[in-house]
Amino acid sequence: MAFFSDITRGIYEDNPVLKQALGLCPTLAVSSSVSNGIGMGLAATFVLVCSNVLIAMIRKMVPDKIRIPIYIVVIATFVTIIDLAMAGFVPDLYKRLGIFVPLIVVNCIILGRAEAFAGKNTVWASFKDGIGMGLGFTFALLVISTIREIIGNGTFLGIPLFGAGFEPVMFFALAPGAFVTIGFILAFVTWLDHRKGAK
Amino acid sequence: MDFRMLLIIAIGAIFINNFIFSRILGTCPYVGVSGQLDSAIGMGVAVTFVLTMASAVAYVVYTWLLAPTQVNIFYTLFGLKKPPDLTFLNTIVFILVIAALVQFVEMVVQKTSPSLYKSLGIYLPLITTNCAVLGVTLINVNEKYDFVECSVHGFAAGIGFTIALVLMAGIREKLQLADVPKAMRGLPITFIMAGLIALAFLGFSGLKIN
Numbered sequence: 001m002a003f004f005s006d007i008t009r010g011i012y013e014d015n016p017v018l019k020q021a022l023g024l025c026p027t028l029a030v031s032s033s034v035s036n037g038i039g040m041g042l043a044a045t046f047v048l049v050c051s052n053v054l055i056a057m058i059r060k061m062v063p064d065k066i067r068i069p070i071y072i073v074v075i076a077t078f079v080t081i082i083d084l085a086m087a088g089f090v091p092d093l094y095k096r097l098g099i100f101v102p103l104i105v106v107n108c109i110i111l112g113r114a115e116a117f118a119g120k121n122t123v124w125a126s127f128k129d130g131i132g133m134g135l136g137f138t139f140a141l142l143v144i145s146t147i148r149e150i151i152g153n154g155t156f157l158g159i160p161l162f163g164a165g166f167e168p169v170m171f172f173a174l175a176p177g178a179f180v181t182i183g184f185i186l187a188f189v190t191w192l193d194h195r196k197g198a199k
Numbered sequence: 200m201d202f203r204m205l206l207i208i209a210i211g212a213i214f215i216n217n218f219i220f221s222r223i224l225g226t227c228p229y230v231g232v233s234g235q236l237d238s239a240i241g242m243g244v245a246v247t248f249v250l251t252m253a254s255a256v257a258y259v260v261y262t263w264l265l266a267p268t269q270v271n272i273f274y275t276l277f278g279l280k281k282p283p284d285l286t287f288l289n290t291i292v293f294i295l296v297i298a299a300l301v302q303f304v305e306m307v308v309q310k311t312s313p314s315l316y317k318s319l320g321i322y323l324p325l326i327t328t329n330c331a332v333l334g335v336t337l338i339n340v341n342e343k344y345d346f347v348e349c350s351v352h353g354f355a356a357g358i359g360f361t362i363a364l365v366l367m368a369g370i371r372e373k374l375q376l377a378d379v380p381k382a383m384r385g386l387p388i389t390f391i392m393a394g395l396i397a398l399a400f401l402g403f404s405g406l407k408i409n
Contacts, residue, residue, distance in 0.1 A: 021230070021386055025330045029223040069298055072327070076291040084287060099337045102290040106328045108227055175221055176401060179394030187380075187387035194382060 003128065010132025016109045017140035018189045023109040027141060028178040030100050034157050037145030038138065039093045043086065043101065045134025047078045048110050052130035054078075055118040062119075071114045072105070079105045109137055147181055148172045205351045208344070212355035215404055218331045219363040220397035225331030229364060230389050239368035240361070241315045247357025249304055249326050250335055253297050254353025257336035258346050260296055265289060286340075293336045294327075301327045331360060366396060 016022045023044075030040045051074050055062075062070050083101050086094040094101060104110070113133055118126040149155055152172030154162050171177045218224045225246070232242040263272050267282040274282040305324060309316045326332060335356050339349045370392055379388050 022227070024226040024230070025224055028226060068324075068327075069295070072294055072298060073291065076294050080287060080290055083290065099334060099341070102337055103224075103330045103333060105290055105294050106330045106333050108325075108328050111328055171398070174401065175223055176394045176397035178223065179390045179397055183383075183387045183390030183394060186390065187383045190385075190387065191382035 006125075006128040007132040007135065010129065010134075010136040011139050012136070014133075015136040015140060016112075016133050017137060018186065020112075021186070022112055023107045023137060024182070026100050026103065026107055027137075027144060028175075028182060030097055031141055031145040031148055031178060031181075032152065032173050033096075033149045033155075034142065034145045035093065036096055037141035039086075039090070040097060040100065041134070041138025041141045043082050043097075044104050044107055044110070044137055045131070046082055047075060047104050047107075048113060048134040048137075049127060049130035050078045051075045051110060052113060052118040052126040053123055055114045056121060056123040056126035059119050067119065068111075068115070071111060071119075075110055075114070076105045109133060144178075144181055144185060147185075148177060152177055205348065208348055208352050209355040210406075212352055213359040213362065214400065215406055217359045217363060217400050217403075218334070218356050219360060220393070220400040221404070222334070224334040225329050225360060228325060228329055229360075229367065229393075230386060231325075233364050233367040233389070234371055236365065236368045236372060239364040243357070243361025243364045245304060245308065246326060246329065246331065246360050247354065249297070249300055249329075249332055250353040250357040250360070251350055252300050252304075252353075253293075253332050254335055254339055254349040255346065256296050256300065257293050258339060258344070258349040260292060261286075261289070261340060265292060289337070289340065290333075293333060297332050297336070298327045301332075331356065363396070367393065 010016070012018075014020065017024070017027050026040055026044070030036045051071070054074055055071060058070075079102060082104070086097075086101060113129060117129050121129070146156065149157075150161060151169050152174075154160060154166045154168040160166075169177075172181065212218070216222055219226065219229050228242060228246070232238050262268055263270055265271075265285045265288060267284040267286075268274075269282065271282040273279060273285075301324065304326070305316075335353050339352060342352075344352060367389070371389065374388065374392075383391075
């Protein structure tokens with residue numbers, strides 16, 4: 001079951017957001033509702049998988065000195081593809097995510113994986129790594145956006161949870177709430193690790 | 200030239216829509232470099248410079264190469280029937296412009312101030328992947344700013360970024376002496392403090408400039 005262990009590694013053990021603190025800007029900015037979070041996560045996963053595979057294919061041809069610009073162009077190409085596709089197929093989501101769709105280019109997870117993994121490993125391994133890291137990113141977004149949407153808006157995926165009497169805590173739907181939420185989540189993850197280490 | 204408009208853009212980018220606390224752009228270098236006051240100021244200056252240059256250069260590239268305007272180079276040089284719309288290439292072209300600029304800044308800093316170069320370390324090349332830089336160029340295009348407005352917006356965004364970094368670095372230097380719960384040390388407490396500062400900055404959103 002090596003295939004699954006490669007993928008689950010990205011989801012928790014090496015989770016790009018929770019463990020490596022990468023790709024924080026999109027995580028903080030688009031996690032105000034669950035549908036935004038999932039949309040962003042899947043878009044980034046698509047780019048991550050495609051760029052990982054392509055970079056692994058061309059890794060022997062790329063001169064070492066100019067590898068970063070080449071990686072960025074590869075990533076930007078796939079981001080343009082998903083940008084146009086999202087504008088065409090899911091215009092509502094596209095409008096809500098705003099400039100954060102083109103900003104997937106500068107998501108440090110993607111360049112980080114290209115540099116740390118895809119530039120040195122085979123196509124198949126890079127493909128698995130891309131799926132694992134992408135799902136890990138989506139998972140982190142899902143956790144944060146669930147907390148923020150339930151507390152900040154009283155809904156989950158747009159469905160009201162608490163009835164009419166519930167007064168949502170606006171704080172969590174706004175930017176400061178994003179910082180505080182991720183702060184507590186990172187603290188929780190660290191606490192879990194400490195406990196595991198102590199045993 | 201409408202000076203009032205420029206002032207509104209500047210105040211807006213520094214306080215009301217502060218890039219870190221309100222738009223949430225550029226968080227990675229923000230938590231990475233805000234540990235010490237010196238490197239925070241150095242990083243702030245470098246980012247401000249890159250943001251201003253990138254805004255100006257991206258405007259020129261956008262107007263003359265990509266957008267369907269009357270001055271589009273492909274339109275004027277090749278006698279096309281109507282100006283071509285190449286705006287779908289925005290992301291790719293802007294990121295290349297930014298990468299080249301950052302490389303240039305890195306060379307200048309390395310020559311002029313080796314100590315600053317050493318303390319900024321890995322974060323200097325990482326300005327390329329600072330979403331604030333690509334973000335500001337894309338916002339400029341969305342808001343349809345002209346050349347001067349673009350430059351002012353870029354510069355003000357940089358100032359806002361620097362203020363945020365310096366504020367945070369000041370607090371974090373004090374925080375090293377504080378007794379923080381073990382699990383909260385490092386990143387978590389930094390984020391919670393950023394959230395509290397952001398809450399204070401939220402107060403500026405009530406600001407009306409007329």
